[in-house]
Amino acid sequence: MIKLEQITKQFRLSNRTLTAVDAVDLEIREGEIFGIIGYSGAGKSTLIRMLNGLEKPTGGRVTVNGMEMSSISGADLRKARQKVSMIFQHFNLLWSRTVAENIAFPLEIAGVNKAEREPRVRELIRLVGLEGREDAYPSELSGGQKQRVGIARALANEPDVLLCDEATSALDPETTDSILDLLTDINKRLNLTIVLITHEMHVIRKICHRVAVMEAGRVVEMGDVLQVFRSPQQPITKRFVSQVTESPDVKQAISQLVRENPDGTLIRLGFVGERTGEPVLARLIRTFDIDVNILQANVSQTHGGTFGSIILNLVGDEPAVAEAVEFLHSEGVETEVIERD
Template sequence: MIQFEQVSKVYQHNGSDLRAVDQVDLTVHKGEIFGVIGFSGAGKSTLIRLVNLLERPTEGRVLVNGEDLTQLSKPGLRHVRKRIGMIFQHFNLLESKTVHHNVAFPLSLSGTPKKEIDQRVAEILEFVGLSDKAKQYPEELSGGQKQRVGIARALATSPEILLCDEATSALDPETTKSILKLLRKVRDEYGITILMITHEMNVVREVCDRIAVMESGRVIEKGSIFDLFSNPQHPTTQNFVRTVMENDIPASILSGIEKRGSSRNIYRVTFVDESAGEPVLSQVAKKFDVEVNVLFGQITELQGIPFGHLVVELQGPDQEILRVINHIQQRVSVQEVTSHAG
């Protein structure tokens, strides 16, 4: 659906080159919600503006449905842009126009007959849950309602692709959840491909099928939500994952272990899918001559798959602890965090 082939965007800044996007190869499949995450200045905003050629690449090709946008004539590019909707961080609504006229605006620009406009606007406002707000003005709406108007406006022309530029970063957590639920509905009911950029890891975890992590204009890691959350490889990805899935042992707990001073072993036990519901550690404590002390952990869902980890302290004879590790490794992943010898 969307392909970036060795795409770069270079700006001139104080007489030198600034590579906002650097040799990006990326494919967004039809019907998926794809997230691009990165810190400020990573290049993600520039990347999304390359999709509809609001920014033209310095190098490489941008393809939509197999068409190289950089090779299209102006009329051809206008035709492609009609199939691409965009949602903005700060809504970009016309304050002097009603909700109805804001949603109708792109249809009016394309010369759609008024009867068709009114029918389409009514349909879309019902879809986003704002049928009763058609005659109101933006200043009368909440932030979440304004973003719903922005989504309705982007959907008015029946696009195949929806670009979301930090669409939830100006919203509170509860409203963010409702907007993400609406975006899933857009994908599921209309089959629209969604490309979204964000700096919020909880957003991509909630709604995306796959993600790419950007840093200094480059894609440093990409894959499914499950793969990147369960096994992040790059330090930047690991930092993002920690913002929503803390897996470091709190310093106060480590300090307490150090003070106790006897021989102890600490392990991170990772649970995936069916193993998340099994009493693995409880069974170990009954079967072996060890004590199991749970120090820290959490269980969550990634794309409908239970995933989580527990950091545990195993107390007992070294040989018995080794037997425990060999036993539970047959069912779950175990990684030694650190060892303490008295």
């Protein structure tokens, strides 16, 4: 569906060349929700803009639905853009138009006549749940409602691909979830391929099928969301995963406990899918002569299944602790020893 081959984008600044995107290869399948996560400046924003030709790569090839976005221009590019639509962090609605007129805008661009525009706009308003707000101006809407208008507008020309540029970053957590539910719903209902960029692991966890992690213009890790959550490889990926699995309070509590219990080994256990239900811990406590202190435990729901994590402090003889860690390994539990600073 979407194929990026050795995509590079360089910006010439006054005194140096900035490589925003560095030789990225990606393949995104039809009908999937693909997330790209990275901190600001990682190049994800530039990358997503090359999918609809708002930015031209300085090297490599972008193909979307058989169209080579990186080489077409003029009328061909404008035509192609009608099938690769986009929603934005700050919604980018025209304040001079009502909700209905904003949604009609892409239809006007596509040359749809007025008689056909009206029923289509009504249908879209119903799809995003904004009945009764047709004649409101954007300034009268909440952030979540504005993004719903943005989504309706993006769907007007029945696109094949929807690009989401930090679409929930300006929204509060509750509204974020309702927008994510709407995106999941239209992904299923219209079999729409969705590519989203974000810096929030929560968004990836909640709706994405696959994820790519970007750092300094490169994709450093990629895979199924559940896989990445279970065993993140790169330090940056581990940091993103801990956004969801560790709250700041817990981090504080852990450092507090570390200070209070200078001895003992801190370990993090990861459970996936059915394993979350097995009594591994009970067996650990019964089998080994050590004290097990549970510092934190939680279960996260991802698109592909359940993911649980527990942080333990094991206190006892060093050989016994080592044996206990070995036991957890043999039980197929992801185990990671947390280093003391």
